[in-house]
Amino acid sequence: MAQTKIPAESGTVFSTTLSRLRKEILTGAIGPGEKLRLDQLRITYDVSFSPLREAISRLVSEGLVLQAGDQRGFQVAPVSADNLREVTLLRKSLEVIALQRSIQHGDDAWETGVVSSMHHLSKFKSRNPAKMDNIDEVWENWHRKFHTALIGACRLPVLLQFCDTLYDLSDRYRRNFIQFRHVPRDVQSEHSAIAEAALNRNAELACRLMEEHIELTATMILAVLPTELR
Amino acid sequence: MAQTKIPAESGTVFSTTLSRLRKEILTGAIGPGEKLRLDQLRITYDVSFSPLREAISRLVSEGLVLQAGDQRGFQVAPVSADNLREVTLLRKSLEVIALQRSIQHGDDAWETGVVSSMHHLSKFKSRNPAKMDNIDEVWENWHRKFHTALIGACRLPVLLQFCDTLYDLSDRYRRNFIQFRHVPRDVQSEHSAIAEAALNRNAELACRLMEEHIELTATMILAVLPTELR
DNA sequence: TATTATAATATTATCGATAATAAGTAGGGC
DNA sequence: GCCCTACTTATTATCGATAATATTATAATA
Known part of the structure; x- marks a missing residue:
């Protein structure tokens, strides 16, 4: 009873990837203007493309990441x-x-x-x-x-x-x-x-x-x- | 012109799916509060999960779609x-x-x-x-x-x-x-x-x-x- | 009948592979 | 030497399949 499902702080692969990416951008671990190499991120975060791209997609609408253009990937938003x-x-x-x-x-x-x-x-x-x-x-x-x-x-x-x-x-x-x-x-x-x-x-x-x-x-x-x- | 949102209207499967989904939500073709069944959308739009989810993810940060909860999919934002x-x-x-x-x-x-x-x-x-x-x-x-x-x-x-x-x-x-x-x-x-x-x-x-x-x-x-x- | 437990089904989240596209490189003509 | 083109490599976008999880249906028990 009362096995009240604790929302598992772990969450989905997507949400942890999103947090991690956001933090790395905010702290400058991934610097302004830097290109986001999907394959490299995929390996270092040990996730597959789907949740990775989904996370990046969110950061694009947040303004922290820019879409470089069709088929041209993403880059961290430059600072100015x-x-x-x-x-x-x-x-x-x-x-x-x-x-x-x-x-x-x-x-x-x-x-x-x-x-x-x-x-x-x-x-x-x-x-x-x-x-x-x-x-x-x-x-x-x-x-x-x-x-x-x-x-x-x-x-x-x-x-x-x-x-x-x-x-x-x-x-x-x-x-x-x-x-x-x-x-x-x-x-x-x-x-x-x-x-x-x-x-x-x-x-x-x-x-x-x-x-x-x-x-x-x-x-x-x-x-x-x-x-x-x- | 301040073309802020749509990267390239023709372009990728993702962007066309995004436009299409947005339009269906704006026009009410998919009504407020309605659940987004991924598999069904995938079939009717004739796309695979990746670009579909990416598009939905954008609409979530736009506020037109809500994440129902971990593993519980998405729903069109209700109106009030x-x-x-x-x-x-x-x-x-x-x-x-x-x-x-x-x-x-x-x-x-x-x-x-x-x-x-x-x-x-x-x-x-x-x-x-x-x-x-x-x-x-x-x-x-x-x-x-x-x-x-x-x-x-x-x-x-x-x-x-x-x-x-x-x-x-x-x-x-x-x-x-x-x-x-x-x-x-x-x-x-x-x-x-x-x-x-x-x-x-x-x-x-x-x-x-x-x-x-x-x-x-x-x-x-x-x-x-x-x-x-x- | 109501309630819980269990099984079947439906749906989602994630993965690994493939196709499409761009970037980079070397060779040939001028 | 320089520019153009064909080819190779690197990277992205997309797919179809699988694993994880939720939902529904069924059965068993009180």
Whole structure:
């Protein structure tokens, strides 16, 4: 009884391949513009063409991969200042809509989610003061969870999908280029300020802070983007 | 032209299957909520699993198809008033951004595209006065081209992709439910008003008219949506 | 009859192989 | 030496078959 089928975290070959590919692209393990050699990927991932192509197909509609042309395979989307500016503009526009509605509709579960992810983010910081380099998978996970939690109560699933996609697109820039940053920054206080405003149901303030937060990250990345990409 | 989605209309089995499937879903030939039986589709389309699944996978990220769950196949996304309201909200928000920038950056080619598609739309009307039922593929094509042309000069390819997706999502409602409309409406003048404002570089007016245009369509559909979907 | 267990069927997800196409290379004419 | 063409290799797109899983039908038990 109650043999409640646990959705098997393993999942299908397709979904694990999708996650793996996405992660490798976001982290830069497969670099911008790089060609995706199907046969090689098929071997290294130990999967067959079908789920591999299906995964790539998803990444194409996410914008992380481009179709080079008929019969010409795929390549990781190149990076450029223009692209980063666009993604930033869209993230600001859309996350603000989502945040505003989320603050409006958020219930207890929403508050809990915000507080919880916020807590984990700060705990991580104090625990690993030396590792406050953003390049850290645990922090990355909580950072994403935090942003997701904030807008999660907006009741607009399509919008959430868009925000998720845009997060990925901008995340790649941060993960690949933030290591070269020179200006120090207290991301932690930015986050807690946003969370506080949201929990106080101060939509206007929360949205403004969120826009600034997104914009600031982009500005810092743009400042260190290799010149040939501008 | 901002040809964001279809790689090559002739091209691969995959792309033709994708177009075909999308069209059948948009027109309602495969109805909302309907299960996609892979084996049956494979036979009727005379293709094998690989390109079929790849096509379906794209439609999943577009939001027209849902993954029912691991090993449980796919189904056409159901329709609902909430979903239509969301899609409408997002279309208004995003197309306005795109239109504003398009008006700002539009060059000669852009003007030509707007005038041309506008012309085709009106020509169609006068040619087939009896057929001014929106359910007509030729008109549908020009209608889409018109909307695409208007925002095509915004220089924000990701945004254009989103708009394209949202157009599809709302298009399905129009194609499936507009036949039951009761209030007559002069869509033609709405279109020409938008085009005129855009070509006059009156961004504010054009955007306002565009919002009203999108909203009006949604309102009319909502008015005739079967009650069980509200 | 209702309920569970078991078998039969249907459907999906994945694989390995083949066909189609592009990219690369060497040879021949100018 | 350079360009064009035929040929070889590399890579992709597609297929048909198989394995994994879900769904339905049937039987057995209480």
